[in-house]
Amino acid sequence: MALQHTLSLAFGLLGNIISLLVFLAPVPTFYTIYKKKTTEGFQALPYVIGLLSSMLYIYYALLKEELKYDANLLITINSVGGVIETLYISLFLFYAPKKARISTATLLFSLNCFSYGVMVVLTRFLATGEMRIKIVGWICLVFSLSVFVAPLGVLRQVIRTKSVEFMPFPLSFFLTLGAVAWFFYGFLIKDYYIALPNILGFFLGVVQMVVYVVYKNAKEVLEDQPKGQELSEHIIDVRKISTLVCPEMSPAVILQPNVDITSDMIEVVQNIIIMAEKTEETKEPTMDDDASTKV
Numbered sequence: 001m002a003l004q005h006t007l008s009l010a011f012g013l014l015g016n017i018i019s020l021l022v023f024l025a026p027v028p029t030f031y032t033i034y035k036k037k038t039t040e041g042f043q044a045l046p047y048v049i050g051l052l053s054s055m056l057y058i059y060y061a062l063l064k065e066e067l068k069y070d071a072n073l074l075i076t077i078n079s080v081g082g083v084i085e086t087l088y089i090s091l092f093l094f095y096a097p098k099k100a101r102i103s104t105a106t107l108l109f110s111l112n113c114f115s116y117g118v119m120v121v122l123t124r125f126l127a128t129g130e131m132r133i134k135i136v137g138w139i140c141l142v143f144s145l146s147v148f149v150a151p152l153g154v155l156r157q158v159i160r161t162k163s164v165e166f167m168p169f170p171l172s173f174f175l176t177l178g179a180v181a182w183f184f185y186g187f188l189i190k191d192y193y194i195a196l197p198n199i200l201g202f203f204l205g206v207v208q209m210v211v212y213v214v215y216k217n218a219k220e221v222l223e224d225q226p227k228g229q230e231l232s233e234h235i236i237d238v239r240k241i242s243t244l245v246c247p248e249m250s251p252a253v254i255l256q257p258n259v260d261i262t263s264d265m266i267e268v269v270q271n272i273i274i275m276a277e278k279t280e281e282t283k284e285p286t287m288d289d290d291a292s293t294k295v
Contacts, residue, residue: 002204012073015181023084025148025171039096044104051085054078137193144197
């Protein structure tokens with residue numbers, strides 16, 4: 001029994017430390033927002049859900065304290081997390097465009113104010129003792145799952161854009177470690193409202209890290225690709241010009257339509273352009289002479 005208490009305390013403290021790092025993981029993201037003075041493609045939903053989860057677990061822990069359960073570790077980390085999430089949301093609202101600001105404020109009011117307030121009032125007056133803890137525990141479980149599922153919207157954006165700019169790796173990494181720590185903490189104290197959602201959290205965290213590794217260099221490859229395509233299109237335009245201006249040169253170019261773009265090819269293109277310019281120069285005096293002859 002003493003060993004179980006020691007292990008639960010150890011995993012609880014570890015969970016507090018890792019959860020604090022999870023809360024601090026978006027700091028580089030919000031520093032970027034502060035520097036650019038815009039939220040760009042960042043989403044506020046994970047932070048709104050995160051704040052609501054902290055509020056729910058504080059209420060859940062206070063209910064357990066009323067029945068003489070030890071829930072200090074839940075109160076401390078979720079209190080700190082609530083303050084940090086509030087700062088994130090405030091910064092987001094300050095720099096977000098008008099449309100994003102309105103939608104975020106609406107979501108914040110509907111979930112964190114109205115829905116949370118209704119839940120607290122109903123559970124205080126319609127349930128008592130262990131039943132109240134079970135009801136709030138199930139609500140906490142559902143919203144814990146929402147915290148882990150919320151970044152999946154960003155995951156879809158990463159797959160669509162092939163860019164990991166809006167999915168910081170530290171956040172996914174610490175979410176996964178935190179899920180492991182809180183699972184063992186909940187399992188050891190036999191609080192399955194804490195343990196169960198962290199099983200899904202672990203697997204989703206692993207998926208996010210795998211996607212990050214897959215797409216972390218994809219954007220650089222895509223950025224290099226249009227340059228070669230642009231040069232290729234330029235060469236095709238030069239071929240058309242050379243065919244019109246200097247028809248005798250067209251067979252030499254058209255015979256090699258699939259030639260790689262090398263330094264030799266670029267030199268050939270340059271020579272074609274020079275010859276085309278010379279041809280234009282030789283044609284202009286002729287036109288002037290014809291005009292003078294007619295006069």
